[in-house]
Amino acid sequence: MKRLLLALFASTSLMTLTPAIAADGAKPAEARTPLSELGKDDPYLWMEEIEGTRALDWAKAQNTRSLGVLQGDARYADLEAKALAILNAKDRVPGVSFAGDGSLRNFWQDADHVRGLWRKTTLESYRTAEPAWETILDIDALSKAENANWVFKGAGCLPPDETRCLITLSNGGKDAVTVREFDTTTKTFVDGGFVLPEGKQNYAWLDKDTLLVGREWTPGELTDSGYAYVLKTLKRGQALDQAVEVYRGQKTDVSVSPFVLRDADGKVVAVLAHRGVTFFESEVYLLDGAKPVKLDLPLKSSIQGYVDGQMIVLMEQDWPAKGFKTGDLISFDLAKLKAAPDKATATLVMRPTARQSVESVATTHNKLVVGLLDNVKGAALVFSHGAKGWTSQKLDLPANSSIGLGSTSEKDDRIFFTVTGYLTPTTYWLADAATGKLEQVKASPARFDASTHVVEQFEATSSDGVKIPYFVVRPKGVKYDGSAPTLLYAYGGFQVPMTPGYSGVMGKLWLERGGTYVVANIRGGGEFGPAWHEAGLKANRQKVYDDFFAVSQDLIARKITSPRRLGIMGGSNGGLLMGVALTQRPELYNAVVVQVPLFDMIRYSQIGAGASWVGEYGDPAIPSERAVIAKYDPYSNLKAGKTYPEVFIETSTKDDRVHPAHARKAAARMMELGYPVLYYENIDGGHAASANLAETARRQALEYVYLTRRLMD
Numbered sequence: 001m002k003r004l005l006l007a008l009f010a011s012t013s014l015m016t017l018t019p020a021i022a023a024d025g026a027k028p029a030e031a032r033t034p035l036s037e038l039g040k041d042d043p044y045l046w047m048e049e050i051e052g053t054r055a056l057d058w059a060k061a062q063n064t065r066s067l068g069v070l071q072g073d074a075r076y077a078d079l080e081a082k083a084l085a086i087l088n089a090k091d092r093v094p095g096v097s098f099a100g101d102g103s104l105r106n107f108w109q110d111a112d113h114v115r116g117l118w119r120k121t122t123l124e125s126y127r128t129a130e131p132a133w134e135t136i137l138d139i140d141a142l143s144k145a146e147n148a149n150w151v152f153k154g155a156g157c158l159p160p161d162e163t164r165c166l167i168t169l170s171n172g173g174k175d176a177v178t179v180r181e182f183d184t185t186t187k188t189f190v191d192g193g194f195v196l197p198e199g200k201q202n203y204a205w206l207d208k209d210t211l212l213v214g215r216e217w218t219p220g221e222l223t224d225s226g227y228a229y230v231l232k233t234l235k236r237g238q239a240l241d242q243a244v245e246v247y248r249g250q251k252t253d254v255s256v257s258p259f260v261l262r263d264a265d266g267k268v269v270a271v272l273a274h275r276g277v278t279f280f281e282s283e284v285y286l287l288d289g290a291k292p293v294k295l296d297l298p299l300k301s302s303i304q305g306y307v308d309g310q311m312i313v314l315m316e317q318d319w320p321a322k323g324f325k326t327g328d329l330i331s332f333d334l335a336k337l338k339a340a341p342d343k344a345t346a347t348l349v350m351r352p353t354a355r356q357s358v359e360s361v362a363t364t365h366n367k368l369v370v371g372l373l374d375n376v377k378g379a380a381l382v383f384s385h386g387a388k389g390w391t392s393q394k395l396d397l398p399a400n401s402s403i404g405l406g407s408t409s410e411k412d413d414r415i416f417f418t419v420t421g422y423l424t425p426t427t428y429w430l431a432d433a434a435t436g437k438l439e440q441v442k443a444s445p446a447r448f449d450a451s452t453h454v455v456e457q458f459e460a461t462s463s464d465g466v467k468i469p470y471f472v473v474r475p476k477g478v479k480y481d482g483s484a485p486t487l488l489y490a491y492g493g494f495q496v497p498m499t500p501g502y503s504g505v506m507g508k509l510w511l512e513r514g515g516t517y518v519v520a521n522i523r524g525g526g527e528f529g530p531a532w533h534e535a536g537l538k539a540n541r542q543k544v545y546d547d548f549f550a551v552s553q554d555l556i557a558r559k560i561t562s563p564r565r566l567g568i569m570g571g572s573n574g575g576l577l578m579g580v581a582l583t584q585r586p587e588l589y590n591a592v593v594v595q596v597p598l599f600d601m602i603r604y605s606q607i608g609a610g611a612s613w614v615g616e617y618g619d620p621a622i623p624s625e626r627a628v629i630a631k632y633d634p635y636s637n638l639k640a641g642k643t644y645p646e647v648f649i650e651t652s653t654k655d656d657r658v659h660p661a662h663a664r665k666a667a668a669r670m671m672e673l674g675y676p677v678l679y680y681e682n683i684d685g686g687h688a689a690s691a692n693l694a695e696t697a698r699r700q701a702l703e704y705v706y707l708t709r710r711l712m713d
Helices: 053-070 076-087 139-146 334-339 504-509 530-534 538-557 573-584 610-617 623-632 661-672 693-712
Strands: 104-110 113-121 134-138 150-157 164-171 177-183 195-199 202-207 210-214 230-235 244-248 255-262 268-276 282-286 301-307 310-315 329-333 346-350 356-363 368-374 377-386 389-394 402-408 414-420 427-432 438-443 453-461 467-475 486-489 516-520 566-571 591-595 647-652 677-682
Touching: 053 661, 053 677, 053 693, 076 504, 076 693, 113 139, 113 150, 134 139, 139 150, 150 202, 202 255, 202 268, 210 255, 230 255, 244 268, 255 301, 268 301, 268 334, 282 301, 301 356, 310 334, 310 346, 310 356, 329 334, 346 368, 346 377, 346 389, 356 402, 368 402, 377 402, 453 538, 467 538, 486 538, 486 693, 504 693, 516 538, 538 566, 538 573, 538 610, 538 623, 566 573, 566 693, 573 591, 573 661, 591 693, 647 661, 647 693, 661 677, 677 693
Parallel strands: 486 516, 486 566, 566 591, 591 647, 647 677
Antiparallel strands: 104 113, 113 134, 150 164, 164 177, 177 195, 202 210, 210 230, 230 244, 255 268, 268 282, 301 310, 310 329, 329 346, 356 368, 368 377, 377 389, 402 414, 414 427, 427 438, 453 467, 467 516
């Protein structure tokens, strides 16, 4: 949970606290500023009412104005049609997951199934050019029958046969979801089955008649971040108020969620509570006994899975007492750990080098599979556990690619992989982790002419001398005279790596039309493990932005592009990056696409799920931390008399993670100062800003029309 992204601080009061000298002579705690004081004079506070009449009327008026400009461009219709054709293409390769009933399952959307089909096939059929699909649940039909705006958010199915599933449905794409029990054999919702009303919630099956659920059990029983902190067991047939509490965190936590470890046969081997103290720090409690028992693990570590009696844990900080380092993958004998949680010893599975990191972990029936990043390029290793510890074997998958770990089979050692690159359509591989045998099962069709471009990797030198790698996808015949229209993308946060990947829409709408595409692997991400992320946290945040500016300047110095032809794009945390780039170095860019951004960093912890990100950015209520944030906060650093380029700001009304007020206020403030702004707010779609493929195509076409106007014209 904490590693991504889901994006899902510890003060006992919102009132100012009086500092006291600690008995050990430590620095006294700072007096906290009441949250009510932060940004209280902001004239755009009314935009924080997410679906307030005034805010929505403003957004709709801006949509009308901006869509008139962008959709009025003669090129828009063609770009939208091409994007939609790619997104709706019937020959897309469907990704699949192993199910306990022996089938392969897939969720599919196209022009005829806008909301999507949850469906299944067999492996034998999947290998053919035209697999035979059987529909399990039609979300379009369900939405029509129930007159609802359902967005499918996945299904959690009970091992080992996985025929009883909890279907997660979102109204318009919100993070708050409704959960309903479904039977895949009858293809119907279970009469009298489990139903969890709408809320930000999480769950785990304990057995066929019992769930472990975290949610808002009574009004207001949520963390300051808006997530659950009370776990209860819910029996079949019980009302919510009959559920029995088994673990309670604190209101100042980010969240508390259940986590159940099972063996390959589906038997429960450990019931756990994950307490997110901050976004990156957590405690884990065993819930198998009469009362919760805290496991002896560092605050920055995460359980990755269970295989052959071993619980796999990734170290995200040094553990000197045990001799482990940041980035290490280790294992515990689970039986010994449960018997003596404070005395169990761990074994090293693998230690990445300085330019490597563990990107992902999966388990099959008997094997541990690790997706490794090596200088931002993928590899896959299979680990076997024996009496002498762990041994490994590298799978012979294509080099110089991104390698994604897909679904694993619990009945044997098969695992799906995806292999992709900027110019290489995704291929789907099936591996036997026990034998190393590989089979390319599917290959995605090319969506654009990649023959005209090449991929290169360069390094820029940041302000403190650190080398920052970045990828350039450019036309083969590009002239190094600064004339190439170039789009630079980055994220730089939450330990999320930016790895090479194929985008048919980007290729068709940008590369094929002569554009250059660049991805910067700046600090704050996970390209080189937890330490790469740690280097950009809180007080070090400016390093993330300096890295981005270094890559921008390196592109200009190499004459790949120039400020006139250089545009940038980023979303969410990357949207914050765009805001900082706009306010700190506007002279470097002629186009800025700001997607579902954080922007008001003085009030961010009070809106949306912002309180959960204090571990990333710092706490604005603490004066010393607010002073750091204020230096880069885009909202308060928007000034009159600057040379800001016209920006394009996007958000979604239904985004209950990064609140749309960030984007609204950014646009309103810029317009107040007299700057040109294009603004688009999708009324549905959640944090992804797209509830269906038609909305996705519209958003992408708007972006590339804007970029064309700014960088190619």
